[in-house]
Structures are given as structure tokens and as C-alpha cells.
Amino acid sequence: MNQYLIAMDSWYILEKLILIGALIGLSFFIAMYTTLAERKIAGWMQDRMGPNRAGPFGIFQPLADGGKLFFKEEITPTSSNRFLFLLGPALAMIVALITSTVIPWGASYVGETRTVALQVADVDMGILIVFGIVSVGVYGIMIGGWASNNKFSLLAAIRGASQMVSYELPMGLSLIAVLFMTGSLKMSAMVEYQMQHGWNVLYQPLGFLIFFVCALAECNRTPFDLPEAENELNFGYHQEYSSMKLGFYLFAEYINMFVSSAVMATLFFGGYDIPFFDEAAWQGSALVLSALTFAVMMAKVSFFLFLFIWIRWTIPRFRYDQLMNLGWKKLIPLALINMLISAALLLFLNK
Amino acid sequence: MQLTQRAKSVDRHPLTWLESIYLWNILKGMAITLRHMFMKKATIQYPEQQRTFSKVFRGLHVLNRDEAGRENCTACGLCAVACPAEAITMEAAERQPGEEHLYREEKYAAKYEINMLRCIFCGLCEEACPKDAIYLSQTFAPANYARKGFIYSKDELLIPHPINEREAYVKALGDRQPPHSTTHTN
Numbered sequence: 285m286n287q288y289l290i291a292m293d294s295w296y297i298l299e300k301l302i303l304i305g306a307l308i309g310l311s312f313f314i315a316m317y318t319t320l321a322e323r324k325i326a327g328w329m330q331d332r333m334g335p336n337r338a339g340p341f342g343i344f345q346p347l348a349d350g351g352k353l354f355f356k357e358e359i360t361p362t363s364s365n366r367f368l369f370l371l372g373p374a375l376a377m378i379v380a381l382i383t384s385t386v387i388p389w390g391a392s393y394v395g396e397t398r399t400v401a402l403q404v405a406d407v408d409m410g411i412l413i414v415f416g417i418v419s420v421g422v423y424g425i426m427i428g429g430w431a432s433n434n435k436f437s438l439l440a441a442i443r444g445a446s447q448m449v450s451y452e453l454p455m456g457l458s459l460i461a462v463l464f465m466t467g468s469l470k471m472s473a474m475v476e477y478q479m480q481h482g483w484n485v486l487y488q489p490l491g492f493l494i495f496f497v498c499a500l501a502e503c504n505r506t507p508f509d510l511p512e513a514e515n516e517l518n519f520g521y522h523q524e525y526s527s528m529k530l531g532f533y534l535f536a537e538y539i540n541m542f543v544s545s546a547v548m549a550t551l552f553f554g555g556y557d558i559p560f561f562d563e564a565a566w567q568g569s570a571l572v573l574s575a576l577t578f579a580v581m582m583a584k585v586s587f588f589l590f591l592f593i594w595i596r597w598t599i600p601r602f603r604y605d606q607l608m609n610l611g612w613k614k615l616i617p618l619a620l621i622n623m624l625i626s627a628a629l630l631l632f633l634n635k
Numbered sequence: 636m637q638l639t640q641r642a643k644s645v646d647r648h649p650l651t652w653l654e655s656i657y658l659w660n661i662l663k664g665m666a667i668t669l670r671h672m673f674m675k676k677a678t679i680q681y682p683e684q685q686r687t688f689s690k691v692f693r694g695l696h697v698l699n700r701d702e703a704g705r706e707n708c709t710a711c712g713l714c715a716v717a718c719p720a721e722a723i724t725m726e727a728a729e730r731q732p733g734e735e736h737l738y739r740e741e742k743y744a745a746k747y748e749i750n751m752l753r754c755i756f757c758g759l760c761e762e763a764c765p766k767d768a769i770y771l772s773q774t775f776a777p778a779n780y781a782r783k784g785f786i787y788s789k790d791e792l793l794i795p796h797p798i799n800e801r802e803a804y805v806k807a808l809g810d811r812q813p814p815h816s817t818t819h820t821n
Contacts, residue, residue, distance in 0.1 A: 599664055
């Protein structure tokens with residue numbers, strides 16, 4: 285009996301390790317090709333072609349970009365704090381990668397002997413973990429800006445930190461209305477709730493909108509990319525960074541985009557739920573169902589990634605006072621009202 | 636004072652609450668960018684596709700040969716006189732017996748240089764030439780590392796031999812008529 289348990293456990297660990305490896309690989313792959321999509325879509329929206337020289341349709345462009353970053357000279361400013369200077373991009377990258385662990389990427393594969401969940405950790409307080417880890421991401425920016433020992437970097441870092449702190453508040457408030465409905469912090473439970481009752485975005489359109497705007501701000505995407513306002517306020521907190529350290533910061537941003545798209549899909553758009561289809565009624569092989577749900581999840585994520593890119597190439601960035609006004613005077617009251625109305629409606633309907 | 640009929644007064648009213656969350660205007664902007672995504676692109680994929688030159692494009696000079704491959708130029712100097720940029724220099728020489736297959740008339744240009752940095756590609760040399768010996772082709776001078784590389788000498792300007800290097804000759808001729816079929820009217 286004991287031996288059996290140990291055997292099971294080692295399989296379990298192996299399964300999770302494979303899943304973690306796959307997830308990290310997936311994050312890097314998606315982030316790489318988001319950079320290509322970004323440049324392609326930017327080109328199309330500006331009546332250009334976008335990169336199309338490296339391989340057919342430019343599909344090797346991300347490799348070329350990455351190779352370029354690796355081979356560039358790496359400069360560490362003499363007056364910088366070396367340890368913190370290294371810690372900044374590392375932290376940004378680690379934080380970006382950790383968040384994806386609690387997201388369910390597809391329906392669990394139910395085999396004859398065992399079920400394999402397409403999720404590294406189905407934690408009871410899943411969404412809170414995401415929030416907790418994302419807020420650590422501020423340190424990547426702050427440490428990077430501070431360790432550069434450059435006043436402009438520091439100012440940009442403070443700008444970025446204040447932005448992220450300001451927009452975390454309405455993000456959390458808009459989330460509470462969703463939690464009222466699903467009644468669980470567990471990501472898989474949220475998806476199951478939406479499978480039965482319809483997607484949350486139908487009941488919480490305002491909540492989704494606020495969440496989406498805040499997600500843009502959390503990812504430092506236009507119109508909220510003040511931390512790295514490269515053309516008017518220097519290059520931002522990574523001004524002193526070069527080579528792959530800079531690459532890590534930029535790459536972490538794309539991974540953040542990917543993960544926050546996945547979080548939005550899970551919270552508001554039914555996660556891996558296939559629209560207009562009852563997964564429980566599936567007759568075919570469980571493996572196909574898992575693959576299908578994973579594909580649907582990826583389609584939703586791609587849609588959000590496209591939305592991020594679309595917005596970036598449409599609007600210019602906000603002024604700092606506009607940013608703060610929007611966050612504190614518009615989004616927080618809106619999120620509060622949304623929360624109160626949802627609470628009142630839920631109470632009223634339950635009675 | 637009204638300067639134009641199209642003048643509009645600037646609207647400086649404070650933003651209404653709906654305007655202050657920017658949403659509607661952002662959506663309008665996004666509709667515009669989405670429309671542009673599917674528009675025809677103006678790009679020409681350069682090395683594969685090339686923009687066609689106009690029929691009257693005046694590019695790099697070519698020194699002509701007749702149908703037997705003899706040089707047309709007699710070093711009369713009219714092109715150099717006509718040139719407003721003073722880009723053309725030449726030295727004349729007399730044709731020796733036995734050189735009849737090289738030069739069409741008794742006098743020829745031993746040295747013929749055009750400074751492409753001076754040249755303004757006006758085509759006056761082509762108009763001035765009585766022997767149909769110089770014309771402007773539909774290519775342009777490629778980039779170079781040094782100034783002296785832009786001074787084109789005779790062997791760079793001369794059109795390939797029409798019999799010995801037929802293919803290169805036809806390519807260099809481009810859209811133009813072969814020299815013997817052109818008749819001077821002006």
C-alpha cells in the first residue's frame with residue numbers, strides 16, 4: 285500500500301513537472317510570437333506590411349530579434365548596485381511566469397486509471413494568488429529603476445509603481461462583483477460555474493470593462509505605458525539596461541500580457557468552456573476533449589492579445605494627471621457602484 | 636478677421652462625464668485602425684518588385700554604338716557645351732587605319748568622362764548630340780564609397796557590343812529603339 289502511494293506520488297510529480305515545463309515553453313512561445321503579431325498588426329494598421337523578410341511571412345523574426353538582443357553588448361553602469369541591477373529583470377521574469385500556474389488551461393483529461401488536470405496548481409484561493417504575485421511585479425520595476433542609480437530611471441520607476449498601485453484597486457473591486465456570483469476563489473470552480481450559468485461577462489459587462497482597463501494598466505500597455513514613455517520621458521525604468529536584461533524586461537511584459545489575457549478569459553469569458561456546447565455530453569475520447577478545450581482557451585487568449593495590440597496602435601498614451609484622474613476618480617467609483625449594485629441585485633434575487 | 640471659410644472655432648468646453656472616461660472616442664479610433672488593417676498596402680516589395688520608370692525618365696548616360704558595334708561619338712564636344720552643370724569632359728583622337736571596326740567616323744573620343752555628382756540629369760547632352768551617340772537610360776547611378784567612383788569613364792558609359800554581347804546590349808537598350816531606326820526630326 286505504502287509503495288503504491290509513493291509510486292503514485294512520483295507519477296504525480298512527474299506530471300506536474302512536465303506541465304510546468306510545457307507552460308513555461310508555451311509562455312515563451314506565445315510571448316515570442318506576440319512580438320511578431322504586434323509588429324505585423326502595427327504594420328497593417330499603418331498601411332504597411334510589417335516584417336516579412338525572415339522566413340515566410342516573417343515567422344523567424346522573433347528568433348532574429350532574440351538573437352540580436354543576446355549578442356548586444358551588456359553594460360552595467362559603474363555606479364549601479366550590481367546585485368539589484370540583476371535582480372530587477374529576473375524578478376520581472378519570474379513573477380510573469382509564476383502567475384500562469386493557477387490558471388486552468390483546459391478540461392481535465394479523465395483517463396481510465398487517473399485524471400490529469402491541465403493546471404499546475406488548483407489552489408483554493410487561486411485568483412488571490414494571481415493578484416498577490418502580480419503586485420510583486422511592481423518590485424521588478426522599482427528595483428530596476430532604483431538599481432540603475434539614475435534619476436530618470438528612478439522617476440520612471442516611481443511613475444510605474446504609482447500607476448500599478450492605483451489600478452490594482454479598481455481591478456480588485458471589479459473582481460469582487462464576480463466573486464459574489466461564483467462564490468469561490470478557485471479558478472477551476474469559476475470556470476465550472478460559468479459552464480453552468482453562462483459567461484460572467486454577460487452579467488458583469490461593466491465589471492469586465494473596468495477589469496480590462498486595469499489589466500492594460502497592470503501590463504504597462506498603451507495607453508498606460510507611462511513607465512516606459514520612450515519618446516518623451518526617456519526610456520523609463522529600463523533606461524540603463526541593455527542586451528538580454530532589457531530583453532527580459534520587454535519579454536516579461538509580453539508574458540504578462542499573455543497571462544492577463546488568460547486570467548480575463550477565465551474570469552469573464554468562461555475559461556476553456558466551448559461556447560454553445562455542453563462538455564459533459566461529449567461522447568468521444570477524453571484526450572480530444574482536453575485538446576479542444578485547450579484550443580478554445582487559446583483562441584480566447586489570442587483574441588485578448590489582439591485587443592491589446594489593437595488598442596496600442598490606436599491611441600496615444602495618457603498624461604500623468606489623466607492617468608491618475610481616470611484611475612482614482614472614474615474607475616474606483618464605477619467599480620464600487622458596480623459592486624454595490626451587483627450585491628443588491630443578488631440579495632434581491634435570492635429572496 | 637476671417638482668413639478662410641473653413642476656419643472652425645476651437646471647442647473648449649470641459650469634458651462631460653461620459654467623455655472623461657474616453658470610451659466612446661477610443662472605440663471610434665479603434666474602428667478606424669481596424670478599417671486600415673484591411674486596406675490595400677502601398678508597399679512595393681523592392682528587390683522582387685520594382686517600380687517601373689516613366690517612359691521619359693532620365694537616368695544614367697549611355698554612349699551608343701551603331702548596329703555594327705562601332706562607337707557613334709565623334710568627340711565634337713557639343714554635349715559638353717550644352718551641359719549646364721559642366722559634368723562632361725572629353726579628349727578627341729584621330730582614327731588610325733585598321734580601327735574602322737571600332738569607330739564610325741574619323742574622329743573619336745579617346746577619353747570621355749561624366750561626373751555623376753555634378754550631373755543634373757537634364758538630358759540636354761542627349762538633345763545636343765548630332766550623332767545620336769549619348770542618351771539617358773532608365774537606370775540611376777548606384778551608391779559609391781568615394782567621390783572618384785562617381786566619375787564615370789568611357790568603359791562604364793559605353794553600351795555593350797550589339798553583336799558580341801547581344802543580351803547585355805538589349806538589356807542596356809531598354810525600351811528604346813535601336814539606334815539605326817531612330818530618325819532625327821529636330
